Amino acid sequence: MKKVSEHLSYAETACHCNHGCLFGLAPGGAHPSMVALFETVRAALSLERGHDCPIEIISWCRCKEHNAEVGGAPHSYHLKGMAVDTLPPDGMTTDEWYDWLDRFVGKAGGVISYIDKNIVHFDCRGTDYRKDGHRGR
Numbered sequence: 537m538k539k540v541s542e543h544l545s546y547a548e549t550a551c552h553c554n555h556g557c558l559f560g561l562a563p564g565g566a567h568p569s570m571v572a573l574f575e576t577v578r579a580a581l582s583l584e585r586g587h588d589c590p591i592e593i594i595s596w597c598r599c600k601e602h603n604a605e606v607g608g609a610p611h612s613y614h615l616k617g618m619a620v621d622t623l624p625p626d627g628m629t630t631d632e633w634y635d636w637l638d639r640f641v642g643k644a645g646g647v648i649s650y651i652d653k654n655i656v657h658f659d660c661r662g663t664d665y666r667k668d669g670h671r672g673r
């Protein structure tokens with residue numbers, strides 16, 4: 537199967553609902569700006585660490601139904617394929633990963649951490665929205 541980009545498969549960007557939706561499984565799902573941001577983040581992290589550094593994706597594209605099931609915001613950027621939820625890379629805590637993304641993403645998009653799941657979300661909304669669920673700010 538063709539890939540979304542060099543380090544991204546369609547399986548990784550696809551909606552994980554059980555309704556047979558194909559959102560994210562084909563071109564037109566993951567937003568090109570988000571794909572570019574993700575690859576830039578991955579490349580910078582790999583460069584910093586001196587070795588290839590995969591980023592585990594929990595959720596990228598979501599259809600309306602699945603977004604509701606997982607408690608996403610009603611106008612979540614996941615609905616447009618413009619957001620990704622990730623696990624901290626090996627050796628990083630959730631807070632460290634949040635801080636890293638906070639600095640790196642800058643004004644390109646939002647960064648949100650979820651205290652219950654140890655997930656850090658980032659998106660390409662074009663403003664520097666921040667919500668740190670771990671430290672309550």
Ligand SMILES: [Zn+2]
Nearest residue numbers: 551553557599
């Ligand atoms: Zn779906």
Ligand SMILES: [Zn+2]
Nearest residue numbers: 619620621657
């Ligand atoms: Zn998210």
